[in-house]
Amino acid sequence: MSELNMAVIKPEEVISHVTASYRCSFSSHVLIVECFVLEEGWGRVLEMMKSYIWIETADGSLQQVEQEVAMFCPFICHEVIQKGMGSSKNHAISLPQRVNPAMLSLMLDYCRFHQVPGHSNKERKSFDEKFIRMDTKRLCELTSAADSLQLKPLVDLTSRALARIIEGKTPEEIREIFHLPDDLTEEEKLEPLKNITDDPRIRLLNRLYAKKRKELKERERIKNVEAEEERVDDRSVDDLLSFINGEDSKGIKTSKNRKKNRRKKDQLKNTSPSEVIEINEQESNGLKGSDLGETSEKQDVTDEMFASKPEFDDGDVDDEIDPALKEKIDREVEDFARRLNSDWPERMQEILSLGQDMKALHHSSNGNGTIRKYTDPEQK
Amino acid sequence: MKHREPPKLPCKIETEQDKLSNLPAHVIDQILSQLPVKDAVRTSILSRKWRYKWATIPHLVFDNLCISVSSQDQILVRNKLVNVVDHVLLLHNGPIFKFKLSHQDLLGVTDIDRWILHISRSSIKEFVLEIWKGQRYKVPSSLFCCRELIHLELFNCLLKPPTTFKGFRNLKSLDLQHITLAQNVFEKLISSCPMLERLTLMNFDGFSHLNIDAPNLQFFDIGGVFDDVSFENTFNLALVSIGLYVNVKKDQTLVLGSSSKLLRFFVHLPHIRRLEIQSYFLKYLAIGNVPSRLPRPCADLNYLSVRINFNDPKESLAALCLLRSCPNLQELEMLARPEETCTGTLTDFWIGDHWSSMFPQLRVVKIAGISGIRSELDFINFLLSNSPVLERVTVKPVSVDGGWDLMKELLRFRRASTRAEVIYSDP
DSSP, X not given: OGGGGOSSOOHHHHHHHHHHHTGGGSOTHHHHHXXXXXXXXXXXXXXXXXXXXXXXXXXXXXXXXEHHHHXXXXXXXXXXXXXXXXXXXXXXXEOOTTOOHHHHHHHHHHHHHHTOTTOOHHHHHHHHHHHTOSXXXXXXXXXXXXXXXXXXXXXXXXXXXXXXXXXXXXXXXXXXXXXXXXXXXXXXXTSOOOOTTOOHHHHHHHHHHHHHHHHHHHHHXXXXXXXXXXXXXXXXXXXXXXXXXXXXXXXXXXXXXXXXXXXXXHTGGGOOHHHHHHHHHHHHHHXXXXXXXXXXXXXXHHHHSOOOSOOOOGGGSOOOOOHHHHHHHHHHHXXXXXXXXXXXXXXXXXXXXXXXXXXXXXOOSSTTOHHXXXXXXXXX | OOSOOOOOOOOHHHHHHOOSTTSXXXXXXXXXXXXXXXXXXXXXXXXXXXXXXXXXXXXEEEETTTOOOOOOOHHHHHHXXXXXXXXXXXXXXXXXXXXXXXXXXXOOOHHHHHHHHHHHTSOOOEEEEEEOSSSOEEOOGGGGGOTTOOEEEEEEEXXXXXXXXXXXXXXXXEEEEEEEOOHHHHHHHHHTOTTOOEEEEEEEEXXXXXXXXXXXXXXXXXEEOOSEEEEESOTTOOEEEEEEOSOXXXXXXXXXXXXXXXXXXXXXXXXXOEEXXXXXXXXXXXXXXXXXXXXXXXTTOOEEEEEEOTTOHHHHHHHHHHHHTOTTOOEEEEEEOXXXXXXXXXXXXXXXXXXXXOOSSOOEEEEEEEOOOHHHHHHHHHHHHTOTTOOEEEEEESSSTTHHHHHHHHHHOOOSOTTOEEEEOOO
């Protein structure tokens, strides 16, 4: 027993020691082993007789496993050497919870193959390739089990396989394969997209998201008790995108104004009426022209393109719109400013009426429509 | 399509089925590290749990695969790349152990300075930077503050460390290609990295004397233009591959007197196992008085590859000296240098019986690029008749001309080994 406390022990020696010490609780194998030990030397033990150790999985089931195979796992090796476990049913090595019997048998297959030194690298590779062909659920379980037994080569193998599965797939596909819940809230999904491809559609989409986000904030602020009216938008993603693509230039036009007014927009409380109107104008233009779409639509669009964590507020960044488009926008902005200044009273009416229609969307409790919404209560 | 989906309540079935999200963090890091950065970052919208899982991956690789651009406009592409790297670095949360930046559209920009500064603050262990276009990129001084560096790989850079630079005390592997650094900088770099085990130098300028003082060095691979090479304290050096890309100057062979470069070269390489002498390096080794054999045989040398001009007497002498000094040689490769104008033919060099049983362990031989001249054939004959355990000789001429005559000659040669195969390989 004391010999087990030695710092460096070869597995063959352990077997011999263990068998020698626990002779009482072992089967008749032990006696045969002892004879061999005495007569033919330690190294021969392994060749002559396989010895087994007891392993207990989390569900309570016990099994015997060839020692040399099981010792390939650092966890089991540690248990046997440092703590002297595994010699009998009562002293079975209890495995961590993440290892169930099915996984254990898979891992033992792996160990059984790889612990034999005679295989070439090619053979090992082809074994590995065949070995990891299993459904993704089992692959995940196997990764977990291998990690808890500290079997690093197997963890490397399975994690590489999982990475290969994830690579190149859309988020929807990945969610489906791994049964991930789709539980990000609408707000979280509305984080601006990383505009890696410099797609003008994404830029505009980010702007729409920003708008929608702001709207959501407003909604929180006002906090209507009545239930919101659900608006169902039946338009498909393509419709939405075709709008954005520029048939209706109004959406694009707003960009320049938006940039100028961005800072002010954020401090809505202190806006003066004229600015409010202008902002509102943009809002209503945007709103009039398009519906801000539905979460699920956005989600589809999001999923289609690159999506990632919040990066930047698109409006604040210099947009690298190509010069032709930029000119077009500038021209339209000027036009619009002129029209705005001349048509002011009519515009007001329009806005007010628009406000009534859009009541459902904004669910403003004020009867007057949108203007009131942006007014700071303190200013009243 | 619903207008607004409330967040789904996690139902039991789904959480039971979702085995992936609950793997331990280091395992998920390992999985995500093996994805291209693009895919790894995209996992942030998979589900609530996955929002920030990508932010702790310890390996960041930005190369041609990670940015897919459809635009042809250089500046646009570059700005995109800069954008992406900026955002990923900013959102990343945790130590970065490996960083690789290698994009074909990248020019030497001040952005890289900024990124290196950011990375130098996070105990980086492996750093790879490849500048594909433009001038040599001057590496900022913040790189030299990375104390934990284990592997450093630079392509097309200029190194000028600050005077306070004390070396990378953990650096084990150094790979510098197409770089510029001053002579003293080079020496200081090598000698101040005590753990250095692998050194690769290709196409360098700014220094021409290679004094390698590295006690732990095991692998040395160099190809470029230099004046001399010497080792100091390199008793662990086992794999050496040296290529001198230009011919040694004519005057060097005369002026440098009688000290043999060959001797000097091998003095500090007692345990060398694999040696490749490429391009004109044999010419360099042949400078000085070439001894008939080395004072101490290279007992561990089991693979030798030499690029030689069979017509040059000095080179042949050097090669012979080498071949006599490695009794345990198992694999030999002799490559004929093609462009050399024949200064005269060397005859009768390899003929003679006084060098019998020279290759007791030689099993595999490869001879390539030969044109069938006398000295080459003599050499093959010499090999065949002195290698008792030879198993395979592959001969590959440089062109089909004279191939038939070559084969006829090869047929005649006597073989010391009954198992020797002589394989003629088509050019």
